[in-house]
Amino acid sequence: MIKVITGELKGTLVLVPDVFADARGLFMEAYNERDFAKATGLAPRFVQDNYAKSARGVLRGLHYQVKRVQGKLVHVTRGRIFDVALDVRAGSPTYGRWSAVVLSGANRHLHWIPEGCAHGYLVLSATADVLYKVTDYRAPEHERAIHWKDPDLTIEWPLRSPPILSARDAAAPPFADAEAVR
Numbered sequence: 001m002i003k004v005i006t007g008e009l010k011g012t013l014v015l016v017p018d019v020f021a022d023a024r025g026l027f028m029e030a031y032n033e034r035d036f037a038k039a040t041g042l043a044p045r046f047v048q049d050n051y052a053k054s055a056r057g058v059l060r061g062l063h064y065q066v067k068r069v070q071g072k073l074v075h076v077t078r079g080r081i082f083d084v085a086l087d088v089r090a091g092s093p094t095y096g097r098w099s100a101v102v103l104s105g106a107n108r109h110l111h112w113i114p115e116g117c118a119h120g121y122l123v124l125s126a127t128a129d130v131l132y133k134v135t136d137y138r139a140p141e142h143e144r145a146i147h148w149k150d151p152d153l154t155i156e157w158p159l160r161s162p163p164i165l166s167a168r169d170a171a172a173p174p175f176a177d178a179e180a181v182r
Contacts, residue, residue, distance in 0.1 A: 002032075002039040008099035009087050011114035013040060015073075019108055028108060030075055031133065040112070044071050046133040054123045054130070059163035061120015062086050062146040062172070066179050068139040069115040072132045079128030080104040081121040082158055086146065089116035090180040098155050105129075116181040118146055122157050144179055145172035152176060 003016040019028045086098045
């Protein structure tokens with residue numbers, strides 16, 4: 001069974017799966033199509049699973065695709081991240097707003113980020129293993145990024161020092177110049 005917590009942005013959810021732990025370790029269903037649909041009323045078609053391992057201080061994002069939009073179901077198997085969704089859906093009542101959750105191997109929560117939202121995260125632990133399912137394939141020609149430190153967004157990243165960024169993320173445009181998802 002899954003407990004569902006409604007997120008601050010339209011369509012975002014935090015999912016808390018049942019975890020069965022004993023002296024041997026633990027077991028949980030990270031994703032069950034039938035239970036996900038029953039708990040959320042959604043039936044996304046996942047086409048790709050992605051995995052990223054990152055060190056403390058790595059900030060990835062804010063990334064999204066236009067035309068080939070992706071919904072994402074994000075899960076951390078080891079470590080801890082500050083996971084951010086930013087609404088870039090034209091006409092959305094939460095357009096331009098962001099929300100964040102802490103995902104970790106300890107809390108085992110999953111973050112549903114609906115199609116049309118940008119996604120990024122900051123690694124808070126020594127390392128983090130992040131798995132996420134997506135509803136459409138990677139399409140480089142439709143990839144976009146928004147600068148993580150845009151002062152108009154006021155995302156409250158829990159930084160102790162400057163983040164470790166890719167060249168693409170460091171050079172990403174501000175939200176005002178971003179292409180909205182239509």
